[in-house]
Amino acid sequence: MMKKRRPVGLYLHIPFCLGKCYYCDFCSFPGSDAGLRQRYTAALCRELSGWESALSDAEIDTVYFGGGTPTLLSARDFDDLFNCIHAHFAVAQDAEITVEMNPGTADLPLLSALRSFGANRISMGVQSADDRQLRAIGRLHTCRDAALAFRLCREAGFAALSMDLMYGLPYQTAESFRQTLAFALQCGPEHLSAYGLKIEPATRFGRMERVPGLPDEDAECDLYALAAETLAGAGYRHYEISNYAKPGFESRHNLRYWRGGEYLGCGVAAYSFLDGVRFGNDRDLDAYLRGEARRAEYRPLTPCDREEEYRMLRLRLAEGISLPEYRRLFGRDLIAGREELVDRLVQQGLAVTDGQRLRLTDAGMYVSNAVILALDPDSDAGN
Amino acid sequence: MTERQKHIRNFSIIAHIDHGKSTLADRILELTSTVATRDMEAQVLDDMDLERERGITIKARAVTLTYRAENGETYEFNLIDTPGHVDFGYEVSRSLNACEGALLVVDATQGVEAQTLANAYLAIDSNLEILPVINKIDLPSADVEKVRAEIEDIIGIPAEGCPAVSAKAGLNIRQVLEKVVTDIPAPAGDEEAPLKCLIFDSRYDSYLGVVVYIRVFDGKIKAGDRIRLMSTGAEFDVVEVGVMKPFGLEKTAGLAAGDVGYLTASIKTVGETQVGDTVTLASAPTGQALPGFRQAHPMVYAGIYPADGARYGDLRDALEKLQLNDASLSFEPETSAALGFGFRCGFLGLLHMEIIEERLEREFNLDLITTAPSVIYRVTVRGGEVRYIDNPSNYPSPDEIVSAEEPMVRASIITPTDYIGGLMDLCQERRGVFVDMKYIDTERAELHYRLPLNEIIYDFFDALKSRSKGYASLDYEFDAYEPSKLVKLDFLLNGDPVDALSFIVHEDKAYARARKIAEKLKENIPRQLFEIPIQAAIGSKIIARETVKAMRKDVLAKCYGGDITRKKKLLEKQKEGKRKMRKLGSVEVSPEAFMAVLKLDDE
Numbered sequence: 011m012m013k014k015r016r017p018v019g020l021y022l023h024i025p026f027c028l029g030k031c032y033y034c035d036f037c038s039f040p041g042s043d044a045g046l047r048q049r050y051t052a053a054l055c056r057e058l059s060g061w062e063s064a065l066s067d068a069e070i071d072t073v074y075f076g077g078g079t080p081t082l083l084s085a086r087d088f089d090d091l092f093n094c095i096h097a098h099f100a101v102a103q104d105a106e107i108t109v110e111m112n113p114g115t116a117d118l119p120l121l122s123a124l125r126s127f128g129a130n131r132i133s134m135g136v137q138s139a140d141d142r143q144l145r146a147i148g149r150l151h152t153c154r155d156a157a158l159a160f161r162l163c164r165e166a167g168f169a170a171l172s173m174d175l176m177y178g179l180p181y182q183t184a185e186s187f188r189q190t191l192a193f194a195l196q197c198g199p200e201h202l203s204a205y206g207l208k209i210e211p212a213t214r215f216g217r218m219e220r221v222p223g224l225p226d227e228d229a230e231c232d233l234y235a236l237a238a239e240t241l242a243g244a245g246y247r248h249y250e251i252s253n254y255a256k257p258g259f260e261s262r263h264n265l266r267y268w269r270g271g272e273y274l275g276c277g278v279a280a281y282s283f284l285d286g287v288r289f290g291n292d293r294d295l296d297a298y299l300r301g302e303a304r305r306a307e308y309r310p311l312t313p314c315d316r317e318e319e320y321r322m323l324r325l326r327l328a329e330g331i332s333l334p335e336y337r338r339l340f341g342r343d344l345i346a347g348r349e350e351l352v353d354r355l356v357q358q359g360l361a362v363t364d365g366q367r368l369r370l371t372d373a374g375m376y377v378s379n380a381v382i383l384a385l386d387p388d389s390d391a392g393n
Numbered sequence: 394m395t396e397r398q399k400h401i402r403n404f405s406i407i408a409h410i411d412h413g414k415s416t417l418a419d420r421i422l423e424l425t426s427t428v429a430t431r432d433m434e435a436q437v438l439d440d441m442d443l444e445r446e447r448g449i450t451i452k453a454r455a456v457t458l459t460y461r462a463e464n465g466e467t468y469e470f471n472l473i474d475t476p477g478h479v480d481f482g483y484e485v486s487r488s489l490n491a492c493e494g495a496l497l498v499v500d501a502t503q504g505v506e507a508q509t510l511a512n513a514y515l516a517i518d519s520n521l522e523i524l525p526v527i528n529k530i531d532l533p534s535a536d537v538e539k540v541r542a543e544i545e546d547i548i549g550i551p552a553e554g555c556p557a558v559s560a561k562a563g564l565n566i567r568q569v570l571e572k573v574v575t576d577i578p579a580p581a582g583d584e585e586a587p588l589k590c591l592i593f594d595s596r597y598d599s600y601l602g603v604v605v606y607i608r609v610f611d612g613k614i615k616a617g618d619r620i621r622l623m624s625t626g627a628e629f630d631v632v633e634v635g636v637m638k639p640f641g642l643e644k645t646a647g648l649a650a651g652d653v654g655y656l657t658a659s660i661k662t663v664g665e666t667q668v669g670d671t672v673t674l675a676s677a678p679t680g681q682a683l684p685g686f687r688q689a690h691p692m693v694y695a696g697i698y699p700a701d702g703a704r705y706g707d708l709r710d711a712l713e714k715l716q717l718n719d720a721s722l723s724f725e726p727e728t729s730a731a732l733g734f735g736f737r738c739g740f741l742g743l744l745h746m747e748i749i750e751e752r753l754e755r756e757f758n759l760d761l762i763t764t765a766p767s768v769i770y771r772v773t774v775r776g777g778e779v780r781y782i783d784n785p786s787n788y789p790s791p792d793e794i795v796s797a798e799e800p801m802v803r804a805s806i807i808t809p810t811d812y813i814g815g816l817m818d819l820c821q822e823r824r825g826v827f828v829d830m831k832y833i834d835t836e837r838a839e840l841h842y843r844l845p846l847n848e849i850i851y852d853f854f855d856a857l858k859s860r861s862k863g864y865a866s867l868d869y870e871f872d873a874y875e876p877s878k879l880v881k882l883d884f885l886l887n888g889d890p891v892d893a894l895s896f897i898v899h900e901d902k903a904y905a906r907a908r909k910i911a912e913k914l915k916e917n918i919p920r921q922l923f924e925i926p927i928q929a930a931i932g933s934k935i936i937a938r939e940t941v942k943a944m945r946k947d948v949l950a951k952c953y954g955g956d957i958t959r960k961k962k963l964l965e966k967q968k969e970g971k972r973k974m975r976k977l978g979s980v981e982v983s984p985e986a987f988m989a990v991l992k993l994d995d996e
Binding site: 021076205206208227228230231234251252264267268273275279280281282283288290307309315318319322323326354355358360373375376377378379380381382383384386389 | 921922923943944945946947948949950951952953954955957958960961963964967968971
């Protein structure tokens with residue numbers, strides 16, 4: 011009988027973009043140089059091949075090309091990468107293989123090529139259906155570009171499409187976000203992510219004294235609630251703080267992050283979690299191209315880390331925490347001694363529990379940091 | 394008078410703040426060539442950093458200088474510096490008592506100010522010869538003749554022929570020194586009479602113990618003498634006597650009537666050598682102590698707590714160290730349900746309090762939480778017992794109180810006439826009682842009010858400055874206790890009273906103040922998972938309420954591979970922040986938020 015292989019996800023970071031969005035602090039570089047992209051592809055293949063023996067017992071059941079804008083790579087580059095993956099790892103028959111893209115960066119031939127290499131899911135950064143808002147955050151495409159790109163993906167044969175939206179954008183009102191949601195529903199993706207804009211320090215927005223036109227916190231919360239309500243009404247399940255899916259179309263790769271599964275991340279600034287260790291590559295592209303990638307982090311998780319991450323990640327998910335599983339894994343009861351807190355959370359409509367599971371409601375998810383801290387068994391009970 | 398005495402001049406420099414007292418002292422030090430200019434750090438006499446930064450002298454010091462006058466003779470000048478703020482009036486008066494004369498420095502652009510007057514009156518009360526010096530004549534807006542007229546009209550001392558100088562530019566300083574020689578009397582006093590010295594300052598030195606600064610009025614003192622401090626009767630053996638030179642102490646064989654100098658006697662704390670006390674010989678004591686001694690009483694109290702509870706011990710050590718040099722600072726342990734362990738500290742006034750806080754934070758690297766300052770209320774309770782209450786927590790319940798009194802001060806405000814209306818409104822709002830008003834000239838007036846001290850410590854000085862564009866000046870002194878309708882205002886968060894927020898206030902002010910603080914609490918308490926009701930109460934009666942709404946957003950929207958570590962760091966940070974939080978009842982509030990609530994910005 012064949013021994014069951016351990017399931018591992020594979021993340022490939024493609025750090026090239028046509029321009030830097032004003033809110034983005036991901037690792038990305040100008041992507042106009044085809045030669046550079048090719049050299050990067052070669053470096054990625056080198057890194058991947060180096061993992062062959064360590065992952066000889068693994069089965070890759072999700073692959074995720076993230077960025078950056080992966081579709082800036084050529085069909086040839088992708089061909090190399092897919093060949094490399096198949097040459098060194100066992101990839102599951104039904105693996106979920108996602109490629110991120112931005113509208114206007116992939117034509118039909120490229121999308122068809124991706125489909126033929128085995129990609130079966132596209133995640134598209136649409137962000138808003140309002141061109142003024144798109145300009146205000148430095149996006150290079152319009153709403154029409156997004157609609158077109160979406161049609162091309164379908165034409166190329168992708169049955170699983172995901173769309174990223176953002177709320178809390180400059181000049182965004184409830185009305186304009188409603189229109190964005192309506193646009194999204196009209197496109198009909200199987201999966202939707204809706205992220206609140208966060209101003210990070212190392213971004214164009216972060217360096218500005220004040221970003222004009224930003225909605226205040228209450229307005230932003232209303233937009234979050236609007237997304238949750240609208241999408242639920244359209245048959246999408248709110249399965250994670252920022253993620254919604256038609257049944258069966260949840261992102262398996264991303265669920266792996268939240269459920270504590272193993273993954274290998276390759277490329278600059280990519281993170282991995284293998285054999286109980288979280289580690290990552292730093293952001294130095296030149297060093298990476300020379301094959302001298304340095305570790306940005308190497309952290310074997312202690313039992314204490316695992317317990318904390320379990321709470322923190324599971325409470326992001328609609329499925330929440332199984333209390334018996336928590337007890338079994340960590341040898342203590344999550345709720346004991348904090349019944350009063352849990353009662354209040356339930357009363358205030360932030361959490362739901364049936365005694366077996368504790369999970370957060372839509373409103374609870376949006377204050378999950380505070381809930382997680384209050385539930386920390388190693389601190390005093392919160393208020 | 395002996396030949397020796399004829400060549401001594403003991404004098405002070407007095408001035409309103411910022412009129413250039415310390416700069417003039419610097420120039421005098423230069424000209425007496427005691428300090429070579431190149432060695433001189435600006436303002437030698439102010440030896441604390443803080444003083445140098447604020448440009449004010451906090452503690453008096455003295456220095457002995459040698460001056461060769463135009464008449465060919467050499468004189469010993471004892472220049473005694475005085476603290477330049479209203480909180481230290483008593484110290485100023487003791488320093489002045491050690492002198493025969495005073496240089497009254499007046500800014501040629503500002504004219505006579507409230508503290509110019511207050512200090513001049515102190516000097517007159519001490520029977521000093523006052524030499525006006527008009528300073529800053531190098532400034533374009535200087536008006537020497539006008540200021541000269543002000544000095545004569547307002548203070549009533551002749552200013553004809555008084556030196557007009559620029560201490561900053563070093564202009565006409567020699568004239569000042571010649572005036573010291575010719576106009577300030579030499580000290581008298583009988584070297585053969587029983588020893589009688591005035592303590593005008595003291596400081597703690599880790600090698601010598603307490604260094605006591607004295608002025609000898611009668612008799613002689615030398616190492617080995619057994620001395621007695623007349624207020625306490627405590628006796629010590631003198632280890633060393635000498636004089637203060639600009640860069641340190643210089644041991645001498647002895648000090649005699651007329652001299653200013655120091656003594657050391659293995660004294661452990663400055664609390665034992667109180668300013669104003671008389672030193673005499675144990676073997677042949679003088680029959681009569683010098684007049685005017687009184688104990689320095691704190692007027693303002695506040696609770697001081699370490700922001701990090703673990704540093705309570707460090708705070709205690711720091712306060713003990715500061716007290717070594719500052720007998721007017723008092724403290725005792727205090728516990729607050731909200732703030733944990735800390736100290737109830739007594740200060741001479743608000744500036745004194747600010748200085749202590751700043752030194753604790755700067756020199757001892759402590760983060761502090763300070764409660765709202767309070768005055769001492771005198772409360773008579775049933776059964777006739779009189780209690781002095783410096784902490785709102787100890788304020789008796791209304792049914793126990795027979796009568797309550799609060800301290801009143803006599804305040805004098807000098808202001809350009811343009812602002813009289815606004816300042817009279819301010820005094821009125823602060824429950825002041827108008828006494829009188831005098832026009833100094835067509836442009837300035839002096840207002841006299843009786844004001845409750847608890848109104849003055851509530852941001853009065855800043856309000857005064859803002860309503861007069863910074864031009865009005867204030868001086869005040871304690872007058873008397875007076876019956877008052879006082880109430881204790883409590884604040885409740887989630888229904889639980891927060892002791893550290895309680896304060897005593899006049900009934901008429903209670904509602905406005907309650908609303909204000911409740912609003913500030915609302916602004917400064919971060920939204921938490923659950924809604925927080927805020928209430929202000931007098932006894933069981935709620936007089937103001939606000940609500941901190943429940944938070945709606947505290948989330949990291951994205952959390953993928955590399956974000957997990959970031960998210961964890963974020964949570965770590967929030968957890969760390971939580972550790973520093975103070976529990977106000979059942980509500981967690983950061984020390985910063987707590988301080989923001991107490992910050993007195995009424996205007």
